[in-house]
Amino acid sequence: MPELPEVEVVRAGLDPYIAGRTIVAVQNFHPRAARRSAIGLHDAVGRRMLWMSRRGKYLWAPFAGRQHAFVMHLGMSGQLLIQQRTQPNPKHLRITVEFDDVDRQLRFVDQRTFGHLMIDELTDDGHGGAVPICVSHISRDLLDPVLDRTQVVARIRAKATGIKRVLLDQSVVSGIGNIYADEALWAARIHAETPATVLTSRQVAKLLEEAIAVMQRALAQGGTSFDELYVNVNGQSGYFSRSLNAYGQAGKPCPRCGSDIQRAKFMNRSSFYCPRCQKQARA
DNA sequence: CATAGATCCTGTATGC
DNA sequence: TGCATACAGGATCTAT
Numbered sequence: 001m002p003e004l005p006e007v008e009v010v011r012a013g014l015d016p017y018i019a020g021r022t023i024v025a026v027q028n029f030h031p032r033a034a035r036r037s038a039i040g041l042h043d044a045v046g047r048r049m050l051w052m053s054r055r056g057k058y059l060w061a062p063f064a065g066r067q068h069a070f071v072m073h074l075g076m077s078g079q080l081l082i083q084q085r086t087q088p089n090p091k092h093l094r095i096t097v098e099f100d101d102v103d104r105q106l107r108f109v110d111q112r113t114f115g116h117l118m119i120d121e122l123t124d125d126g127h128g129g130a131v132p133i134c135v136s137h138i139s140r141d142l143l144d145p146v147l148d149r150t151q152v153v154a155r156i157r158a159k160a161t162g163i164k165r166v167l168l169d170q171s172v173v174s175g176i177g178n179i180y181a182d183e184a185l186w187a188a189r190i191h192a193e194t195p196a197t198v199l200t201s202r203q204v205a206k207l208l209e210e211a212i213a214v215m216q217r218a219l220a221q222g223g224t225s226f227d228e229l230y231v232n233v234n235g236q237s238g239y240f241s242r243s244l245n246a247y248g249q250a251g252k253p254c255p256r257c258g259s260d261i262q263r264a265k266f267m268n269r270s271s272f273y274c275p276r277c278q279k280q281a282r283a
Numbered sequence: 284c285a286t287a288g289a290t291c292c293t294g295t296a297t298g299c
Numbered sequence: 300t301g302c303a304t305a306c307a308g309g310a311t312c313t314a315t
Contacts, residue, residue: 006308032292076308
């Protein structure tokens with residue numbers, strides 16, 4: 001569920017809390033919450049976390065020594081909450097991480113259990129930084145200053161499939177999910193099933209600019225929340241859902257032309273689009 | 284190798 | 300009310 005803006009809100013909330021703290025205990029209550037790894041979650045005990053990093057929808061906190069990191073992914077319904085130790089356990093609590101903080105702890109709550117935490121080895125990211133091995137197949141995201149946008153445009157146009165599938169392919173460009181894919185396609189007036197190969201470089205560049213713009217606007221609003229499933233580290237919802245132009249707007253008028261926004265089945269989920277602004281192009 | 288589709292899970296909404 | 304079905308913000312595995 002959470003896409004780049006929502007994950008970034010969580011990162012920014014966690015960073016000042018975890019930076020410099022040492023883990024004193026980890027409790028796992030669910031077999032799927034910790035991903036299989038050569039290093040178990042309990043090896044985090046005694047390690048000091050430096051800061052909170054993010055690539056796309058992945059979060060990680062490098063440990064002092066920069067050899068390993070605590071990796072986190074929220075999946076569809078994950079939450080990372082900083083809560084008082086005395087606060088009752090939330091429903092779907094999967095993992096508790098205790099630090100050298102007598103009052104509060106980090107709680108990983110995840111209804112659908114598609115998210116996970118793990119400890120992983122760090123590897124060189126090619127630009128003087130480090131990335132966990134399990135994240136190294138994920139491309140840089142659109143808010144990453146090191147991202148080579150020209151290269152991304154070329155990679156997108158080389159894909160033999162529909163443009164929305166490519167936007168959702170985290171190995172091409174990361175951070176975009178179903179909401180922001182639909183919003184970016186709406187803004188760029190491109191149909192989801194348009195073959196990536198028929199788009200011009202200019203069109204794809206424009207699409208990426210729209211994706212950046214909508215994600216930055218969402219970030220400024222604390223992300224998109226439809227319910228209590230996505231919240232920040234303090235349990236608060238973001239407000240961007242009221243600014244969506246296409247996603248979830250089936251039957252409502254397109255803010256640009258007034259036609260009814262349509263819903264179509266797409267990859268076992270949904271696409272929302274304006275049938276007038278976003279015409280299907282042919283190969 | 285690249286791509287399409289199924290699948291992992293729990294909860295809610297909707298229709299009969 | 301009960302039951303069945305569809306759907307939900309994602310990533311990964313499998314088959315082709």
